[in-house]
Amino acid sequence: MNTKIWLSSPHMGGNEQKYVNEAFDANWVAPLGPNVDGFEKDLESFLNTDVKVAALSAGTAALHLALIECGVVYGDEVICQSMTFSASANPIAYCGATPVFVDSEKDTWNMCPVALEEAVKDRIAKGKEPKAIIVVHLYGMPAKMNEITAIAEKYKIPIIEDAAEALGSTYKDKACGTFGRFGVLSFNGNKIITTSGGGALVCHTQEDKDKAVFLSTQARDNAPHYQHSHIGYNYRMSNIVAGIGRGQMEVLANRVEARRSMNKFYQDLFADIEGVTVFVEPSTDYYSNHWLSAIIVDATITGKTREDLRLALLEDNIESRPLWKPMHMQPVFADAPYYGSDIAEKLFDNGLCLPSGSNLTNEERERIAKKIKQVFSK
Template sequence: MQTPILLSTPHMSGREQVYVQEAFDTNWIAPLGANVTAMEEQIKAYTNANAVCVTSSGTAAIHLALRLLEVGVGDTVFCASFTFIASANPIKYMGADVVFIDSEPETWNMSPEALGRALQDAKERGQLPKAVIVVHLYGQSAKMEEIVAVCEQYGVPIIEDAAESLGSTYKGQQTGTFGDFGIYSFNGNKIITTSGGGALVAKDPAMIEKAVFLATQAREEAPHYQHEQVGYNYRMSNVSAGIGRGQMEVLDERVAARQNIYRYYERSLSNVEGITMMPELAGTVSNHWLTTITLDVEALNMSPYDVMEEMKAANIETRVLWKPLHLQPVFEGTTFYPHDTTQSAICEQLFKTGLCLPSGSNLTEVELERVSKELSRILVESPSIAV
């Protein structure tokens, strides 16, 4: 059997070991130290964010943002439906209710039209949400100009879930820096990794000071352990931040590699019927964290699951797109606003037709050729095309 080709694996540069060794040499293994401080400065410089706090995960960063916005029981938070569940789980941590917003077809991200209707309805009920969580899916920025405008109209803060989009830009500005808060993820499969980890960025540095306080168990200044608020163990370790420092140094290289992978697939699959590449909105630059496609399911007479199983048999990992959160059993009964009230939800259509292709920045051209040839073979030999 051929060597497995995986979806998105960590890609080390070798520099990471220098900073990890520094943590061991100085015996700073805890969630503070030179690596933590340096990585925060690197993120701040790269994204032009006002302030940064590195965390144990991207999920923890979202939780901290909601806590800083004083979300609680009886409150509502609007969230994109087409995303990983980590975008919405922290809303439930806070005891708040969630309203899900559909995607729009040009970016696959939150629909400004659906968001506008949802905010107007909420205003008429006298219960505007405490926050809107926007996601930049698979590295593609949402329509931030429209989303920021509608949120400002109603005075609602924005949390940008940029877990998948570090290095992506919208009209020249880094994703994650448009909202009141932005979050990044450094999970093992992301554009860069610290093994596990994340970051919270904010426009107001005072909010990041509070985030650091809450993320270190909300320990008060005192000669003993004094706690007046509930806190969390959410700070990144100095060892993990050492990995992050090395990864930040090659972030632009990793972005360029994934963009080249997207372009390779775009060229090699251009003549295969039934495939459409994920769009890239004008004025944006995607990091193409994952290259994703949609299939003409009816013409091919194949679902993404069928293709995924065929690729698996060839020892190639692919993955269907995110199942919309409003369809998840854990969120059964939640309110959902579609992009267009006259047709089926955009995110549901994408879920039924979409597939992620191997996209790791360490893939070789030989491996990319193998993926393209295998996918082409499967689709060309599909029951519909073969007839």
């Protein structure tokens, strides 16, 4: 069997080991430490705006802390994009709150501003004013932040940006993750850069960052003994993991360029295949890192479904994946309110993510292209 071509595999840059070794040499392997401080500074510089970053154990941890800092408690409601990974919605349940899901729009596949305002108005009319809005930059594509921010400001609801997939993406030249009250980043193994596992909370004040760090280190009071006046969490990033992140930050710009190159590869590949649409930016206002390149297959034109293509690729040991199954369709959230039409459902039915790694070789690209052409030539 051919060697496996992964959807999105880790890609080391070379200097990660240097920072990790420094941590071992200094015997600084616990949470906090020089690599954590350095990684946070590297991220702040890259985001190129006046933000404070707290490095954490996961993007999910960052979302949880953002909700806590927005005052979300048991019985509250939080609006969340439906077309996303479950980690965007699960922290709402951690807080004992209820997610209110909102449909996508066709241009960016992200939260539809029209459906968002409909949801806000209806929840307020029902006496359930939402405590926060979680908007996602899906697969690295920036959401329509001007419209979404205007609605959030109109109703005075804080935005939490799930930019877990969007490090390196910008909307109108501003970094994704810096628009809302909080931004969330992820460094999971399949992300554009990785720390093996990890995440970060992007804050706009030192006070918000300090609170996140306090809560993420078990909320220990300033006392010589262990004293706790608040519920805390073990969410801080380790100095070892942050060392990997520091090495990855040195090659982040190259990783973004390589992912965007893969998207261009698919644009060229499908240019002459009628009925397949590659997911690209709707205008020059949007700059996507194209963490994952995705397509929509119109079976009425191609005679082939998304699933036909996925299974054909799988036969050749090439990994691909359907788009995220919308949260309002998930059994665990079956009773949650939903606003919008069927855009997210149709995207899920017909969409496929294709191998997008920054470390794909020319030989692997040729294998992918050969198999895809084979499928659509039948």
